[in-house]
Amino acid sequence: MKHIGTKEIQTERLILRKVKAEDAQSAYENWCNSYEVSKYVMWNKHSGIEETKKLCKMWEEEYNFSDTYRWIVELKETGELIGTIDVASKKLLIYGTCVIGYCYGERFWGKGYATEALKAVIKYLFEECDADTIYAEYLSNNPASGKVMQKAGMNFEGILKSRIIDKDGIRNDLGSYSITKEEYFSKRN
Numbered sequence: 001m002k003h004i005g006t007k008e009i010q011t012e013r014l015i016l017r018k019v020k021a022e023d024a025q026s027a028y029e030n031w032c033n034s035y036e037v038s039k040y041v042m043w044n045k046h047s048g049i050e051e052t053k054k055l056c057k058m059w060e061e062e063y064n065f066s067d068t069y070r071w072i073v074e075l076k077e078t079g080e081l082i083g084t085i086d087v088a089s090k091k092l093l094i095y096g097t098c099v100i101g102y103c104y105g106e107r108f109w110g111k112g113y114a115t116e117a118l119k120a121v122i123k124y125l126f127e128e129c130d131a132d133t134i135y136a137e138y139l140s141n142n143p144a145s146g147k148v149m150q151k152a153g154m155n156f157e158g159i160l161k162s163r164i165i166d167k168d169g170i171r172n173d174l175g176s177y178s179i180t181k182e183e184y185f186s187k188r189n
Helices: 021-032 049-062 113-127 143-151 181-188
Strands: 014-017 070-075 081-089 097-104 133-139 155-165 171-180
Touching (some): 014 113, 070 113, 113 143, 133 143, 133 155, 143 171
Antiparallel strands (some): 014 070, 070 081
16 A cells, blocks of 8 residues: 555545644534534544544644545535544554544535545545555444445445444444455446
């Protein structure tokens, strides 16, 4: 895998760009302070803007490393920030494997933005970074996230039984989707 890091990506409706410290206020208001968003991810909702400011500053500093792949997602038409998408773990990058994570404010769910961004990131990681495999997981109580993966061209791998306890204290399965470089390029032909 070629580690070229985070580069700006534009789609029909979105700009995927590096996170900046000054993005904290919008991030906090649009998704970081939301229980509805946090119940489907591994982090807890932010208790105040200072927590989001600290996170955005840390993320901005991580761009000094070429193996950081993290984008804030912005609506082209309005400039409003709607969420993030990233390679959530660096542990498997040595094998060319990218674990994707994403989250979006609930006002932006169901509009196709998550699929549009995921398709763009998959394209970037395969075509520019020469990744070998991309995969993602979702909580079983959030099947819409699995649909995003499916619509982005990823293949269902299976269910990992009883892996996570969600924010409501309910044990959840994890659904898993992936796509290999060979699958990606064969679908394009």
